Amino acid sequence: MSRRRSTPAHDAGPPSVTAMLPAIPRSDMLGRLAALRSASTPALKQQWRELFGQAPPRFHPRTYLRSRLAYRIQELAYGGLRPETVDRLVALGEQLDGGNVVLRRIRADHRPLPGTRLLREWAGVEHVVTVLADGFEWEGRPYQSLSAIARAITGTRWNGWTFFGLKGRAGA
Structure with a gap:
């Protein structure tokens, strides 16, 4: 049995809101993407309202807003995923978790998958941390914890999961 579930990128709201969202001409797309880099946080939040038809999420860094707006x-401009692609992704997910929605939302170890890149802007500098199988890497050096990286970046003690916006996930 295949269930059809929409993803946040495709679920912009009720049909009345979705119908009011602007179509972006392909000729304007590159300019709009480039403008995201220098846009202020209030400007990014305003674009979010225009492009998603809803209020932006609270407490997310500018890098998150920029990446989601770039995708949107x-x-x-080009259209979202085809329905066949969404159906295939749902089917693959069901193969992994047997169709159990609870298992789909919870990973056994609650840790980001190896290869995941965590982004955090601090004091005007964007920091990128790569998740490894046995730790983390920042600026070419291995670390055992995100807290150690957060301390190296800020000079003060931080909960690494909170610093990188992972707090609030299951088990974090």
Whole structure:
């Protein structure tokens, strides 16, 4: 049995809101993507309202807003995933978790998958941490914990999961 579930990128709201979202001409797309880099946080939040038809999420860094807006701009210019692709992704997910929605939302170890890149802007500098199978890497050096990286970046003690916006996930 295959269930059809929409993803956040494709679930912009009720049909009345979705119908009001702007179509972005492909000729405007590259300029809009480039403008995201220098846009202020209030400008990014305003674009979020225009492109998603809802309020932006609270407490997310600018890098998150920029990346989601960049995806959304491309989605509105080129179109989203085809229904067949969404159905295939749902089917693959069901193969992994047997269709159990609870298992789909919870990973056994609650840790980001190796290869995941965590982004955090601090004091005007964007920091990128790569998740490894046995730790983390920042600026070419291995670390055992995100807290150690957060301390190296800020000079003060931080909960690494909180610093990188992972707090609030199951088990974090």
